[in-house]
Amino acid sequence: MRSLRVALALLLVAAVAFTAGPPPAADAQGQTIKIGVLFDHSGPFSAAGSLNCWRGAKMIIDYFNERGGVLGKYKIVQVDGDSQSKAEVAINEAERLLNVEKVDILAGVYSSAHAVPLAEKVDRQKKFLWITTAISDAVFKGRNLEYTFRPQASSSMFGELSVQYIGAYTQDRLKKAPKDLRVAIIYEDGPYGAGVAASNETEAKKLGMQVVLKEGYSVQAPDLSSLVTKLRAARPDVLFHTGYNPDITLFLRQAKEQGLRVRAYVGHGAGHSQLDKLKEAFGKEVEFFHTVDPIASQLITKQVKPDAAKMTDEMVKRYQAQFDKATPVAAIAPHVSMGFNNLWILLDDVLPRAIQKHGGWSADALAKAARETDIPEGGTMQGYGVKFFGAGHPLRGQNERAFPAVFQVQEGKFELVYPKSVQTANPVLPLPASSPLGIR
Amino acid sequence: MIDPIFLAEAAVNGILLGGVLALLALGLNLIFGVLDIVWIAYVDLVMLSMYLVYFLVMVYGWPIWLGALAGVGLGVVLGVLVHVLIITPILDSPPINQLLATGGLLFFIQSFATFLWTTDHRSVRLTLPIIEVGGMFLSFARLVAFGLAILAMVGLYLFLTRTYIGTAIRAVSQDRGAMALMGADPQRVYIVTSAVGGAMAGVAAALLSIQYSVHPHFGAAFGPITFMICVLGGLGNMVGAFIAAFIMSEIISVGGVLWSTEMGYVIAFALFIVMMFARPGGILARRQ
Numbered sequence: 001m002r003s004l005r006v007a008l009a010l011l012l013v014a015a016v017a018f019t020a021g022p023p024p025a026a027d028a029q030g031q032t033i034k035i036g037v038l039f040d041h042s043g044p045f046s047a048a049g050s051l052n053c054w055r056g057a058k059m060i061i062d063y064f065n066e067r068g069g070v071l072g073k074y075k076i077v078q079v080d081g082d083s084q085s086k087a088e089v090a091i092n093e094a095e096r097l098l099n100v101e102k103v104d105i106l107a108g109v110y111s112s113a114h115a116v117p118l119a120e121k122v123d124r125q126k127k128f129l130w131i132t133t134a135i136s137d138a139v140f141k142g143r144n145l146e147y148t149f150r151p152q153a154s155s156s157m158f159g160e161l162s163v164q165y166i167g168a169y170t171q172d173r174l175k176k177a178p179k180d181l182r183v184a185i186i187y188e189d190g191p192y193g194a195g196v197a198a199s200n201e202t203e204a205k206k207l208g209m210q211v212v213l214k215e216g217y218s219v220q221a222p223d224l225s226s227l228v229t230k231l232r233a234a235r236p237d238v239l240f241h242t243g244y245n246p247d248i249t250l251f252l253r254q255a256k257e258q259g260l261r262v263r264a265y266v267g268h269g270a271g272h273s274q275l276d277k278l279k280e281a282f283g284k285e286v287e288f289f290h291t292v293d294p295i296a297s298q299l300i301t302k303q304v305k306p307d308a309a310k311m312t313d314e315m316v317k318r319y320q321a322q323f324d325k326a327t328p329v330a331a332i333a334p335h336v337s338m339g340f341n342n343l344w345i346l347l348d349d350v351l352p353r354a355i356q357k358h359g360g361w362s363a364d365a366l367a368k369a370a371r372e373t374d375i376p377e378g379g380t381m382q383g384y385g386v387k388f389f390g391a392g393h394p395l396r397g398q399n400e401r402a403f404p405a406v407f408q409v410q411e412g413k414f415e416l417v418y419p420k421s422v423q424t425a426n427p428v429l430p431l432p433a434s435s436p437l438g439i440r
Numbered sequence: 441m442i443d444p445i446f447l448a449e450a451a452v453n454g455i456l457l458g459g460v461l462a463l464l465a466l467g468l469n470l471i472f473g474v475l476d477i478v479w480i481a482y483v484d485l486v487m488l489s490m491y492l493v494y495f496l497v498m499v500y501g502w503p504i505w506l507g508a509l510a511g512v513g514l515g516v517v518l519g520v521l522v523h524v525l526i527i528t529p530i531l532d533s534p535p536i537n538q539l540l541a542t543g544g545l546l547f548f549i550q551s552f553a554t555f556l557w558t559t560d561h562r563s564v565r566l567t568l569p570i571i572e573v574g575g576m577f578l579s580f581a582r583l584v585a586f587g588l589a590i591l592a593m594v595g596l597y598l599f600l601t602r603t604y605i606g607t608a609i610r611a612v613s614q615d616r617g618a619m620a621l622m623g624a625d626p627q628r629v630y631i632v633t634s635a636v637g638g639a640m641a642g643v644a645a646a647l648l649s650i651q652y653s654v655h656p657h658f659g660a661a662f663g664p665i666t667f668m669i670c671v672l673g674g675l676g677n678m679v680g681a682f683i684a685a686f687i688m689s690e691i692i693s694v695g696g697v698l699w700s701t702e703m704g705y706v707i708a709f710a711l712f713i714v715m716m717f718a719r720p721g722g723i724l725a726r727r728q
Binding site for chain 1: 443450457558562565568577580582652656657660661665692695696697700702
């Protein structure tokens, strides 16, 4: 028995050593830029979009390195960190990347629960942080961060847009005046969910809607049946939901089993945007559900400038070759674009200016270059422009030109339904009776 | 004021949730009662059996009942393997070493599952009817799970009280040293106990598969609450764990409707802390 245990232990060590792979390449010539790429490779956030963000980031770094690096001569060394879907691990990994690996730039961060504590800590160390994904306003609000920048849209933009979308169709499709519309807001109780929910509520009240329930829950809760019961008691017409996964899967299962009926179901990014995962769990039942997210770049190639559209072709080609051949192009999650596009902005716009105009890639040079970024609408792969709020603004560092859009699942794929200027399909409202949440 | 029908629905949902929690807690408590070791990784063994059910049913097209039986079988095998490979060498080690070993197993299982199956969530998709009784909506999956959980617990009770090896298990749980002095083989009792505990994990896996997605970190949702129920009921006390499971699930469910979802959990955890001060041995423990 003892020898069996020893053999098993040796086998395990060998397996781990074999799968660990070679160490990262050394910075041999002093002409390399070290970028710490921090996402969640394990834990619940991984499948809720974080891994897809990392894939996007890796692909754009590979793309630049194949062309000699930034400005064709400064190669990028990518050093990965795994936040493991835990805030304390994210902070430790950031410390490791910055102070042990000595990266020049820290980039990525999927979860707002990680970004909020992280941003202040990194900024205090006068290190440059480039947030590609986490959306909470609380990352910046009132903090006057000098070295933290986010090209991604913010949580208030998400929460306002989804309510404006419903407001635009209340009379026409839901056959009710806004003042008679009953809306409920549920959310995971971290900074991401709470941030979106707060702006949902503010916007709904601004439009005169009745907020009949607003309630948070823990993403780890093993049971949400009491929340479903409360929702049934509150009888909302529209349900706004912000969550990750598996919480949204659990909620939708229990909502269906407990007979929750609404006229529209609107999610906000994260788990709601992982269409392949939702379809695996619910099949065609996800038809006509909504999500809010920055636009996946492959859906708007005609509305963006040619060089941005060319990068989208590159992203799609690489994604299918390296990660997932089976997913149709339209269904590639927007998180892949967030990683790819938002890092492209750094590598193609900010870094070259920092090097050429401000003398290198120190945090001060990068921050100066970022403050000068001025990309007009249509200039990035996801359609938005880039200009960061400056000193004195409560959201200093946030991209003021970013915008999300509302998507709806139609015939198994996401269609853009709002704003009307980028619409690819008419929204289907209210939810038809064939939907498990539709009113019979 | 909330309509009483919704309160009644919450109470029924609490009972249904309690059935599954009780099943999880009984398996863990049975092992603790006999071996005096807490298998921190218990719910992660459940997760492994859930993966087997998922692959057999969704990938290989097995009927759910057959997949469930295979899940129970895997639970038995895992229970024995964990005992032989990990528990046996540390049986007489200090409790902190035992906790570290089973905690290490937890991280190993989670990482290994991530390595093998990625972090994707996988669901056994079954079309089950929705039951409406007097304005209350009840989950068919939960009703089935509750019924089978109760059956499994009755089966465990009969096994422990009506069979020779069951009696031996109870005897070892009362006095580990005395059994060996009487010529009985404690190792055999330990292995059977681990197998039965593993089987309970397998039954729980089969029942949870039809209600939840499986993913490598599944244990994070059910692990802490299962452990708390065991402690609240009294570690090793089967009846206490059974009652504690329903107390916790009712507080979560009814408290969630009366106040808020978060508050339901806050009250349940606050009660746990208070009880640890008032009755550290569990709700059925005699006062010291």
